[in-house]
Amino acid sequence: MKALTKTFSMLAALLKRDWLKLIFWLLAVLAFAASGAGKFVTLMQSPAQSVSVFDMFQNPALVGLFGPTTVKHPTDFTAAAAFGNTMPLITSITFIIVSVIYVINRTRKEEDDGIAELFRSFQVGKLANTTAVIIETFALQVLISFVLALVIQVQNIAGMTDFSSNLLFASSIGVQSFMWGMIALVLAQIFSNAGSAKGATFGLLGMLYIVRMGTDIENVSVGWFNPLSWSYLTDVFVKDNWLPIVLSLVLSFVLIVFAYLLENARDVNAGYIPEGNGKARASKTLLSFPGLVLRQQRGAIIGWIAGLFILGFVYGSMIGQISKFIKSSTTVSQIFAVSPTAGALMMTKQYLSTLFVIISVIVTCFAITSLSRMVSEERKNRQEQVYATALSRYKVYLTYTLIAWILGALAMFLTSLGIYLAQLGSSHALSFAEVMKPGLVYIFAIFFVLSLLDLLMAFLPRFSAIIWIYVAFTFFMSYIGSIIKFPDWVHDLDVFYHIPKLATESMSWENVSVIAILSIVFVLIGLFAYRRRDLITG
Template structure:
């Protein structure tokens, strides 16, 4: 048994040296993101009890519970700290989880695919040594993040946010990073390659997020069975319950043991899930470039279209509960029935499409990133050895991303429409819902233009598109809460889109965004057609 962990300390020292710069950036960014905005919120709401109570009433809306989870606070205990934890924990936990899963799979399963792990096994290195070193690295990283985040919250010296509660807030997020990193280890053993492992990990995370949407409002006790629920069920700054941390720790040990059992029983480079057997003869569709591109991304595309449809359907299913939520509450009626007689459903729908459009943007960015990903792996050399031109390949990827953007947006719209139609007495028409959702498409396609520019001129830095995606989400979600300056809001493409039906369609803005996106894409093409191919091999 000891031999299975042989040279773990040596591997740990190696990966810490290799990943040090990335881990330092990771630690600083996550610490600032999770704990750096508390003082800003306190300045806005600390002396505004009426505004805080209005926000408390709004957050009990079933739509908001579906998005960010419930709070155990009552009116008298809904402090700035309770509001900060309620707003931040779930979405920040998703960020911790995604980064952890990407890092773990990249340093385990992807290294097997690249042949690095096989070279290590040629030396007297234990079968479980590399996995153990990665787990220890994740533990050390999140321990540092917990310390930094707690310290950052502490130095802001906000009334009601003491050290004990600040530590629980940070530990809740750190445990989510560790837990989901270890969960991805299981998929790294089950899958046949790193791409499938990532897909299964993200699919599992998405299903658990959707699952807690159903339980948080209708059956809160069932949310204790959901790993994502452990991020906010500690009720930080209200009850300060450490039980979810203990459950997450025990679950992590259990999942790690399962990952060990799976890894030691399989061959290197192999997986437990069977791979599809293909015909020795190519289908006619594979003889065309569009058919080839679609075939390579078919599973990715189908999963995302289904996920977008399901996300829309889940949000649409709670439309009927909103009228019950308002009831006879005069304050809520004043908040949600605005000038012009718009209902709470119409207001929620206009905000909801920000979230759904951002998901569509992530979908098409992931698809378009395949162009530079395949280039880095050296697979485009074989294509360019034929008569295929860079112009054709580039614009085919752009066209595919555009089609997927429209398809993804409509998939979310259709899910939202069918779900609200099944629960509302007077549902929205498909046309009204399509207009409210399709207006966001120019902003979604803007991400393609921005990524085109990076791929064309700075291909090794194309991952920076994810920084802008995170920025757009953060400004869209926290912009009104933190009162960012207008010039900061101006960098967020979603801020230029009208919230239909509350606002009128801005044709000038729509045309400008489409033209600007085309110019970015064209500039990217000029760079792509002239530069050398890159390779990570």
């Protein structure tokens, strides 16, 4: 048991370091997952409204976004069933991301930074820190599950008064977060650095998300072979199936054993997939600072761009399913009060309106990871070497900012292009302009979020990760905001809400101009503040 020596001392140190983050994590999941519970009741107050919402969720496009519903008749599709159908997947993904980042940062990244080697110079077991992270993550997810179930319970919403059902809903989120944390832990042993481990984990998450989009439309039962699908196969508030929870826990503990075996057999800072040998001579692109920044991010850029294009292609391929759905649903045809052809075109444009908001938030995540490198390099004391040359802070700041802006715009273009190419084969294919304009207008929202990050890195560099809280909020609003009617002030906080949905609306130059001007102003304020502040370390 030498490998576990001082595990609880490491756990105490983790809790002392992270208690504030853990509190924010807990509060965020409550705000994110519990806030929409009562909104479905107001959305489905009459039988006619329930039928409309039911038919809406049969749309293959929405099945791809939220997952399938097992309810067969509109009369059985209650507000509780709608909540249980809509929330598990999107909430799980949000907190999977947080869990993956946390686990890798507290394991592999600490090896990269030399902290793990320092701990092991004392009487600390080889697996002590990993075990402490596992215990902390598991305990947090158990706490989140019980508190979230209790918060839903006290709201006393029709159809959500059974505590076991509420606990099942909360547990589906908690076990997914824990399971993917353990997947990240295994990949952290295989890859040679934290960045590669995160990229591999998120790549696997994205691949399984795309796979489940196809299987949910064609054959739901295949989803049982996809761990991500277990988040909503609980069929909460309808059949309450606990089997996915059991499967997730079993897989989690198998992954823990596998991670232990891998870590115990390798050296500190080593990986089972070694880094490739560099070239004997540097390329000419490294002679400039922009070339250096792009070279550092080359792998991530290629992975993100390729993944986003594929995601756009998959989403675009669903457009062909919409016309089939319209023809098979008399209720939806009556709702639109038009011919099936016109109804298909109308629903396609509404689908694009929702889709581009979601995609633009995902693209924003990519652009943020690029811009955040400015602070992460500073934390690793690498910027000091840059500033030892004649390079000015203005150039460093503007280089990272402009690269992030260009990459965000490029990713949005290629994702929109993927949607356009995929829908060309449908019977109601849209023109290039009809697809590209509604997508590219969201570039202004991406720039705005990046400008907020510029401000954080200039004034509060140690807390620049706060931007992810705002992104999580916009992601939630992108998925649920168009379905649940939140107060106007909540929508006003979401910059993506103010971007005109050109698939169904006319252009609002006033909104776009204000967002563009604020973005530029924030970047300039950040530029001068960054020039004057001290470098951060550690």
